[in-house]
Amino acid sequence: MITMKDIVREGHPSLTRSAAVVEVPLSKDDKQLLEDMMQFLKNSQDEEIAEKYELRAGVGIAAPQLGIEKQIIAIHFEDIDGKLYSMGLVNPKIISHSVEQSYLSSGEGCLSVDRPVEGYVPRHARITIKATDINDQPVKLRLKGYPAIVFQHEIDHINGIMFFDRINTEDPFNIPENSSPIQ
Numbered sequence: 001m002i003t004m005k006d007i008v009r010e011g012h013p014s015l016t017r018s019a020a021v022v023e024v025p026l027s028k029d030d031k032q033l034l035e036d037m038m039q040f041l042k043n044s045q046d047e048e049i050a051e052k053y054e055l056r057a058g059v060g061i062a063a064p065q066l067g068i069e070k071q072i073i074a075i076h077f078e079d080i081d082g083k084l085y086s087m088g089l090v091n092p093k094i095i096s097h098s099v100e101q102s103y104l105s106s107g108e109g110c111l112s113v114d115r116p117v118e119g120y121v122p123r124h125a126r127i128t129i130k131a132t133d134i135n136d137q138p139v140k141l142r143l144k145g146y147p148a149i150v151f152q153h154e155i156d157h158i159n160g161i162m163f164f165d166r167i168n169t170e171d172p173f174n175i176p177e178n179s180s181p182i183q
């Protein structure tokens with residue numbers, strides 16, 4: 001089972017390097033890794049399990065956060081309308097995006113960052129993603145709102161980008177043109 005000791009922290013080289021493309025069909029090991037990453041997210045959101053194993057809650061995790069430089073991400077959460085996003089993806093790519101931007105009005109947190117980093121993280125408001133799922137099937141997702149933010153945060157990890165790299169250092173709470181807040 002993945003616990004916080006398996007998650008590398010700020011300063012670890014895996015977090016700022018680009019991860020390798022994953023071979024499809026997925027190997028047994030890569031499938032198992034995806035299952036374990038999904039289970040971690042579910043455990044982290046379960047009050048009892050999270051308390052017992054001292055897990056920090058997350059809705060997404062990327063393999064580089066485990067020191068594994070592969071293009072593998074896992075997402076698990078229910079959006080405001082109760083739609084469940086629960087999937088493991090390999091080789092995710094943003095193939096198109098809106099000009100409009102959006103950001104979490106509470107800022108972003110990251111399992112690999114053990115400090116609060118204030119500021120808005122401007123991201124694309126709407127994105128279209130292509131990827132391959134755990135059953136080797138092609139996936140095409142059109143996302144907006146909170147789901148779009150979470151997927152961009154995890155895909156950034158695949159490309160060695162941390163959320164704070166996107167915060168305006170002069171004015172962390174600067175609201176870029178053409179961008180709207182997500183509560």
Ligand SMILES: CNC(=O)c1cccc(C)c1Nc1nc(N2CCN(c3ccccc3Cl)CC2)nc(N2CSC[C@H]2C(=O)NC)n1
Pocket residue numbers: 044045046057058059060077104106107108109110111116117149150153154183
């Ligand atoms: C500095 N201010 C803040 O962190 C912040 C502060 C307030 C609100 C938000 C919305 C903030 N921002 C933020 N909150 C989250 N969670 C909210 C709580 N939740 C959760 C917690 C407990 C049980 C179940 C669950 Cl579901 C887990 C997820 N997650 C992310 N991110 C950035 S995108 C990837 C995602 C991630 O998984 N990070 C570990 N950002």
